Amino acid sequence: MFSWSIRPIAELVLRNASHKPATRLYPRERRTPFPRTRGQIAFRIDDCDFCTICAHKCPTQAIVVHRTEKTWAIDHGRCILCNNCIENCPNGCISLRNDPHPPLRAHEILTFRKDHAPPPTPQPVAVAPPK
Ligand code: SF4
Numbered sequence: 001m002f003s004w005s006i007r008p009i010a011e012l013v014l015r016n017a018s019h020k021p022a023t024r025l026y027p028r029e030r031r032t033p034f035p036r037t038r039g040q041i042a043f044r045i046d047d048c049d050f051c052t053i054c055a056h057k058c059p060t061q062a063i064v065v066h067r068t069e070k071t072w073a074i075d076h077g078r079c080i081l082c083n084n085c086i087e088n089c090p091n092g093c094i095s096l097r098n099d100p101h102p103p104l105r106a107h108e109i110l111t112f113r114k115d116h117a118p119p120p121t122p123q124p125v126a127v128a129p130p131k
């Protein structure tokens with residue numbers, strides 16, 4: 001004959017009722033990232049000289065650098081957060097943030113562009129009147 005007692009279940013219910021829930025109400029309540037979490041790549045264009053080292057060191061070709069156009073682009077969908085670009089950048093332009101990148105809804109490449117010097121203002125040219 002199968003016999004069981006309600007006592008263990010009652011204890012479990014009471015224990016759970018008096019504790020905080022084991023899960024969070026994500027995304028309303030988010031865990032603070034651990035200090036060494038590899039979350040996402042951050043880039044600062046100010047000191048970048050477009051040497052392309054980071055692009056060559058990236059094992060997944062997530063970074064594309066154009067010297068002449070002065071652009072630096074990253075495909076977060078390809079980045080595996082290996083840290084290679086950060087360790088090899090001579091100017092310290094790349095860093096690792098510990099907050100995770102928001103979910104990618106589409107394939108997008110984030111491009112940074114260093115503004116070129118503005119073109120010189122055109123000067124009026126004296127034109128001789130027609131004879
Ligand atoms: S290695 Fe650094 S300085 Fe060189 S292109 Fe990459 S981010 Fe810019």
Ligand code: SF4
Nearest residue numbers: 058079080082083085
């Ligand atoms: S962390 Fe690694 S995979 Fe991501 S961009 Fe840098 S070198 Fe490429």
